[in-house]
Amino acid sequence: MRRVQHDRPIITSLFDGQDFYKFPMGQFAWMRYPDVDVIYALRCRTKGVHLGELLDLGRLREELDHVRTLMFTNSELHYLRGTNEYGNRMFCEPYLEFLRGMRLPEYRLEKVGPDIILEFRGPWPMVKLWETIALAVVNELYNIMLMKHLSRFEIECLYAAGRLKLAEKIKTLLQHPDIFISDFGSRRRFSGEWQQYVNEVLCEELKKQFLGSSNTGLAMHCGTTPMGTNAHSLQMIIAALRAGQKDWLRESQHEVLEGWWQQYGHGLSIFLPDTYGSEFFFDNLTQDELRNWKGVRHDSGEPFAFGDRLIARYERHGIDPKTKLLIFSDGLDIGMILKLHAYFSGRIKLSYGWGTTLTNDLWPNEWRDGLWYGPLSLVVKPKSANGKGTVKFSDNIGKFTGEPSDIEYYKIGAGYTNIDYVECKV
Amino acid sequence: MRRVQHDRPIITSLFDGQDFYKFPMGQFAWMRYPDVDVIYALRCRTKGVHLGELLDLGRLREELDHVRTLMFTNSELHYLRGTNEYGNRMFCEPYLEFLRGMRLPEYRLEKVGPDIILEFRGPWPMVKLWETIALAVVNELYNIMLMKHLSRFEIECLYAAGRLKLAEKIKTLLQHPDIFISDFGSRRRFSGEWQQYVNEVLCEELKKQFLGSSNTGLAMHCGTTPMGTNAHSLQMIIAALRAGQKDWLRESQHEVLEGWWQQYGHGLSIFLPDTYGSEFFFDNLTQDELRNWKGVRHDSGEPFAFGDRLIARYERHGIDPKTKLLIFSDGLDIGMILKLHAYFSGRIKLSYGWGTTLTNDLWPNEWRDGLWYGPLSLVVKPKSANGKGTVKFSDNIGKFTGEPSDIEYYKIGAGYTNIDYVECKV
Numbered sequence: 137m138r139r140v141q142h143d144r145p146i147i148t149s150l151f152d153g154q155d156f157y158k159f160p161m162g163q164f165a166w167m168r169y170p171d172v173d174v175i176y177a178l179r180c181r182t183k184g185v186h187l188g189e190l191l192d193l194g195r196l197r198e199e200l201d202h203v204r205t206l207m208f209t210n211s212e213l214h215y216l217r218g219t220n221e222y223g224n225r226m227f228c229e230p231y232l233e234f235l236r237g238m239r240l241p242e243y244r245l246e247k248v249g250p251d252i253i254l255e256f257r258g259p260w261p262m263v264k265l266w267e268t269i270a271l272a273v274v275n276e277l278y279n280i281m282l283m284k285h286l287s288r289f290e291i292e293c294l295y296a297a298g299r300l301k302l303a304e305k306i307k308t309l310l311q312h313p314d315i316f317i318s319d320f321g322s323r324r325r326f327s328g329e330w331q332q333y334v335n336e337v338l339c340e341e342l343k344k345q346f347l348g349s350s351n352t353g354l355a356m357h358c359g360t361t362p363m364g365t366n367a368h369s370l371q372m373i374i375a376a377l378r379a380g381q382k383d384w385l386r387e388s389q390h391e392v393l394e395g396w397w398q399q400y401g402h403g404l405s406i407f408l409p410d411t412y413g414s415e416f417f418f419d420n421l422t423q424d425e426l427r428n429w430k431g432v433r434h435d436s437g438e439p440f441a442f443g444d445r446l447i448a449r450y451e452r453h454g455i456d457p458k459t460k461l462l463i464f465s466d467g468l469d470i471g472m473i474l475k476l477h478a479y480f481s482g483r484i485k486l487s488y489g490w491g492t493t494l495t496n497d498l499w500p501n502e503w504r505d506g507l508w509y510g511p512l513s514l515v516v517k518p519k520s521a522n523g524k525g526t527v528k529f530s531d532n533i534g535k536f537t538g539e540p541s542d543i544e545y546y547k548i549g550a551g552y553t554n555i556d557y558v559e560c561k562v
Numbered sequence: 563m564r565r566v567q568h569d570r571p572i573i574t575s576l577f578d579g580q581d582f583y584k585f586p587m588g589q590f591a592w593m594r595y596p597d598v599d600v601i602y603a604l605r606c607r608t609k610g611v612h613l614g615e616l617l618d619l620g621r622l623r624e625e626l627d628h629v630r631t632l633m634f635t636n637s638e639l640h641y642l643r644g645t646n647e648y649g650n651r652m653f654c655e656p657y658l659e660f661l662r663g664m665r666l667p668e669y670r671l672e673k674v675g676p677d678i679i680l681e682f683r684g685p686w687p688m689v690k691l692w693e694t695i696a697l698a699v700v701n702e703l704y705n706i707m708l709m710k711h712l713s714r715f716e717i718e719c720l721y722a723a724g725r726l727k728l729a730e731k732i733k734t735l736l737q738h739p740d741i742f743i744s745d746f747g748s749r750r751r752f753s754g755e756w757q758q759y760v761n762e763v764l765c766e767e768l769k770k771q772f773l774g775s776s777n778t779g780l781a782m783h784c785g786t787t788p789m790g791t792n793a794h795s796l797q798m799i800i801a802a803l804r805a806g807q808k809d810w811l812r813e814s815q816h817e818v819l820e821g822w823w824q825q826y827g828h829g830l831s832i833f834l835p836d837t838y839g840s841e842f843f844f845d846n847l848t849q850d851e852l853r854n855w856k857g858v859r860h861d862s863g864e865p866f867a868f869g870d871r872l873i874a875r876y877e878r879h880g881i882d883p884k885t886k887l888l889i890f891s892d893g894l895d896i897g898m899i900l901k902l903h904a905y906f907s908g909r910i911k912l913s914y915g916w917g918t919t920l921t922n923d924l925w926p927n928e929w930r931d932g933l934w935y936g937p938l939s940l941v942v943k944p945k946s947a948n949g950k951g952t953v954k955f956s957d958n959i960g961k962f963t964g965e966p967s968d969i970e971y972y973k974i975g976a977g978y979t980n981i982d983y984v985e986c987k988v
Contacts (some may be wrong), residue, residue: 287727287766288766289729289732289763289765289767290729293725293726293729295722296721296722296723296725296726296729297722297726299715299718299722300719300722300723303715303716303719303722306715320929337715339711340714340715341713341715407791416881463626
């Protein structure tokens with residue numbers, strides 16, 4: 137039933153805007169931590185943007201309420217059952233049955249001063265499925281708000297600028313046929329319609345250089361690969377559950393990596409090392425893990441030094457880095473992709489998970505009359521697990537998440553000494 | 563009845579693409595020269611473009627045949643009857659009745675080597691109505707041909723580029739609120755749909771700075787002023803009819819100016835002086851004509867010197883140039899409009915009839931794989947009248963029209979000594 141009283145609801149299916157990795161991670165949580173009670177919370181990292189003053193909160197409620205009416209369709213479950221890019225039958229029938237019967241849990245939306253609290257609470261395997269959908273909704277409402285300040289022609293020119301910027305990217309990539317990219321931009325997309333348009337155009341114009349989308353619905357729609365690895369939430373929640381125990385950070389890292397490998401094997405074995413600092417992660421890795429896992433996703437910190445250290449580490453352990461995959465996904469733009477490729481090509485296998493500047497590159501990126509005409513740096517991250525605060529560092533202290541006292545406690549646990557700071561633009 | 567077997571015919575009404583001045587000129591011809599047998603012919607002045615090799619001539623025939631099925635509608639005739647911008651009841655009932663009953667005369671289309679002959683023959687008041695419609699059809703077919711070389715996305719980017727270039731023009735004009743422009747771009751338009759879009763956008767964004775369109779159908783659609791003065795064909799045909807007589811060029815100029823003034827008075831009294839060179843024209847003008855007529859349209863030659871000479875001439879005859887109107891219409895672009903305005907503002911009343919770069923500014927203007935991706939310099943001009951060749955000079959020898967022997971004969975008649983040459987880009 138359609139409950140949103142506008143042109144059409146922003147989210148029309150639980151596959152749309154749903155990053156594919158939510159399903160392997162969700163199954164992992166559902167099998168091992170089904171009753172962990174988590175809270176995920178929205179945070180806007182763009183300075184000077186106060187969503188409580190800007191968004192139509194009534195409409196936000198309607199959109200979120202509408203999402204809660206949606207259920208996975210039979211075809212969507214067939215698609216998950218048939219997904220074989222990361223190994224055959226990666227989803228077990230009981231998990232698919234769980235998905236068939238579920239609706240997304242309740243949310244809490246409050247205006248607090250000029251800002252909003254938007255939180256999702258419930259069993260981890262369910263709450264997890266809110267993250268990218270909630271981000272897609274908030275982003276699109278922000279853009280709808282901005283467009284109310286434009287004339288019909290200005291809106292057409294906005295889309296025209298988006299098209300021409302996309303055309304420039306395609307032209308550049310076609311000149312570098314050894315660069316392969318994926319769309320990681322669901323959570324930061326300008327709108328659902330625009331992300332679909334971008335995906336369709338990339339399929340037609342970029343052809344084999346476009347691998348697929350993290351947006352499960354769009355990968356299904358376009359026939360491309362549903363792209364996904366894993367996210368910080370695994371480490372964050374399992375660490376929180378163990379917090380207070382001896383060596384809880386090391387132990388939780390082992391718990392995640394061993395469980396994940398057991399569950400999905402080589403197919404989904406991509407390290408995401410920066411949750412508590414990449415140096416801590418790699419120092420804590422076993423020789424076998426470094427050797428067996430397929431590769432690494434870089435999501436924060438200076439990428440060239442990161443890659444150099446990674447390649448050196450592989451070599452130090454007698455592993456040929458050319459057999460390993462390095463996926464870049466930290467606020468990429470076309471210039472950075474070209475630079476990274478020029479620097480690392482031939483030294484390690486490369487892939488690029490391209491987010492905001494692929495799916496939300498229409499605005500001029502400027503402040504006008506007190507409004508930011510550009511993409512927001514929004515995240516939805518775990519805030520607590522079974523009542524205990526979660527923490528994330530990453531290799532950029534600008535991305536720290538958690539209560540200050542928890543952060544200090546974790547810093548000691550991880551021996552974290554990094555002081556690199558980069559503002560989160562996207 | 564729709565006879566074109568494509569999405570829709572290019573021309574769907576005899577008002578569409580029909581420059582408004584065709585009607586006052588047509589009535590003038592119908593009242594005074596109803597039986598003059600004329601031939602109008604298409605010419606492509608863009609070097610290296612051979613339409614016979616490029617156009618789908620079968621489709622061109624279909625489109626032209628479709629135009630010949632069209633008749634003026636009751637509403638269109640009401641609109642002409644009600645037009646009062648240039649004087650009340652400027653069209654007499656018998657002429658409107660003539661329009662109601664007519665269809666456009668036959669055409670001749672032949673492939674000759676790589677080029678085409680496209681000619682229209684019949685009574686002057688009818689053939690006249692083919693000119694801008696035929697140009698609009700040929701232009702749109704050329705653009706359809708070019709677009710067949712583009713992907714879906716490239717076509718979208720073409721329109722996107724057109725929108726952004728239009729937005730730049732609007733932004734610039736809004737910074738100069740004393741500049742008023744008109745659309746003179748029917749004959750060179752990218753497509754009928756695009757010209758309509760440009761007009762709608764200019765109404766919404768430029769508001770009062772946009773006066774109207776020469777396209778009668780679009781002026782009617784948008785509720786703007788149908789813009790029009792008069793064209794070279796009047797002089798060309800009347801001169802041809804008198805050729806061989808003593809002082810035929812001077813006499814034909816008097817015949818045109820006296821007849822036109824008698825017919826339309828001050829309302830439509832805009833000189834178009836360059837048919838046989840502007841110096842010849844002005845030297846041949848009476849004191850009264852210079853004093854009474856509203857102003858001048860500049861359509862060829864160096865515009866700054868032209869305007870300076872015009873202002874000096876008015877002053878020499880004790881006429882305040884600030885009471886006179888100078889309309890620029892020779893291949894304008896936004897840069898030239900700004901320059902002309904800066905130079906002449908405050909010295910004479912100004913208006914700008916903006917053609918090709920307003921309604922056909924989407925392509926990158928470049929040769930690629932042997933094809934010209936840009937607007938064509940197409941004209942449809944009188945070729946003969948009652949079997950005698952017509953001639954046009956203009957103040958740019960690049961725009962000469964006529965048989966070489968006729969041109970020489972006319973040059974002597976006009977004492978034409980100008981040797982300025984500018985390539986006709988648009």
